[in-house]
Amino acid sequence: MKILAINGSPKSDGNTAQALQVLLQEVQNENIETELVTIGNKTIHGCIGCSRCAEQQNRQCVSFNDSVNELLPKMFAADGIVLGSPVYFAGINGTMKSFLDRAFFVSWVNGGLLRLKVGASVVAVRRSGGSAAFDQLNKYFQISELTTVGSCYWNIIHGFIPGEINQDLEGLRIVRTLGRNLAWLLKLVEHGRGHVVPPVLEEPVMTNFVR
16 A cells, blocks of 8 residues: 655645655554655646547646656555645645646546545645635545545644644644544555445536536
8 A cells, every 4th residue: 555645835844744744654654655745846837728638548648748747657556645735825835736736637537547545635834724725635535536534623734934833733633643544544445445346437427507
């Protein structure tokens, strides 16, 4: 089993990355492989809605060859996905949104390649706007049929200067609990593999409300 954690912050050692490391340590304690990658310091173009990934069905973004295409095979191979983002104006940062829009759309139109994986998210914020950004991350999981892991409170940790999250004792407990719950759910999924029949994937249908 393997967890891929994606750090949307431009800082590879900032509070978002540190929170992800706390989470991943709990997963590693359960002998589950982890990998943490930072994409917030990359140049990633937003989705342009060309739908060529749907036409070509090659599991890649056809319009731009960047970190999205580099990470898509790792995302599809992982058993679980963890998303971490800083909070910018009560939402996730722009690079993270560009990455997720394209990555999850490629998965969606190529037959749901992230479907039934396990997902968890965490956000780091100075003061306010964390719950809105947290909700934004979870919506990527929900539309893609990932099973989302919860914790003992919403997965928000506070800090401004890198390392300040260590003063948020409740936030650290939330993140640690999230990591343990994630590992537990992954083991349940692995234990049921081959014994529990997965739900049937229906053919997609789209209903447009303006014609």
